[in-house]
Amino acid sequence: MTAPDTGAWLRPAWQPHPRVRLAVTTRTGDCSPPPWQGFNLGLNTGDDPERVHAARQKVHTGLATARGPAWLQQVHGTRVVQADGSEPEADGVWTAQSGLPCGVLTADCLPVLLARTDGTAVGAFHAGWRGLQAGILDAAVEALAPEGEPLAAWLGPRICRHCYQVGEEVYRAFTDTYPGAENAFDPDAEPGHWRADLHHLAELVMRPLGVVDIERDPHCTVCHNHLFYSHRKEGRTGRFASLIWLA
Numbered sequence: 001m002t003a004p005d006t007g008a009w010l011r012p013a014w015q016p017h018p019r020v021r022l023a024v025t026t027r028t029g030d031c032s033p034p035p036w037q038g039f040n041l042g043l044n045t046g047d048d049p050e051r052v053h054a055a056r057q058k059v060h061t062g063l064a065t066a067r068g069p070a071w072l073q074q075v076h077g078t079r080v081v082q083a084d085g086s087e088p089e090a091d092g093v094w095t096a097q098s099g100l101p102c103g104v105l106t107a108d109c110l111p112v113l114l115a116r117t118d119g120t121a122v123g124a125f126h127a128g129w130r131g132l133q134a135g136i137l138d139a140a141v142e143a144l145a146p147e148g149e150p151l152a153a154w155l156g157p158r159i160c161r162h163c164y165q166v167g168e169e170v171y172r173a174f175t176d177t178y179p180g181a182e183n184a185f186d187p188d189a190e191p192g193h194w195r196a197d198l199h200h201l202a203e204l205v206m207r208p209l210g211v212v213d214i215e216r217d218p219h220c221t222v223c224h225n226h227l228f229y230s231h232r233k234e235g236r237t238g239r240f241a242s243l244i245w246l247a
């Protein structure tokens, strides 16, 4: 097994505070064979756990942080935890410690990275439509900004508005709750279906919570499937990581 091509990782220029660091892994690498082809970091994907743990170790090496990333067992829920070295069932993790990356794993769902703009805390959150609707970002803001501290958000690679077909239940879940949510959907050629914009939906959820400094990454997991994993496009496949930490 050779090292991952860390030069292929995204290093977003977004920097709400000089202490805040970001990295997004890609599938570039040869740690795992098909159908996880490349650099899979997801344990519950059918891939050999030993390969996944080896790849995770390479992330730690590649980031050169004091500690390895805090990972989660993601369940499309709304639980947010403080990073403590365990791998709990949760969909958000945050920290105020330096040198401790918070990571979420995705393959179409939306990774949301949040930072206090004074550089004192950061967190990573897994936001599919179910998590968004259930309140994962509400819980994220509550955890990171209990006193209303200003936050900034970075929305990572996800399945884009053109590629993401959803059913009527998704459309209803948001339009019944959020004014203007219609604008996050385009009618689909298939009756009773829509095309949904996860970036737009995340902003609809966050703006009323006071998070208005929001940046979007342009990559789509399907349109840019050579770089990222897509559960929709590939079925059984790997997961890539979106990571945020304090220097």
Ligand SMILES: [Zn+2]
Residues within 6 Å of the ligand: 159, 160, 161, 162, 163, 220, 221, 222, 223, 224
């Ligand atoms: Zn796309």
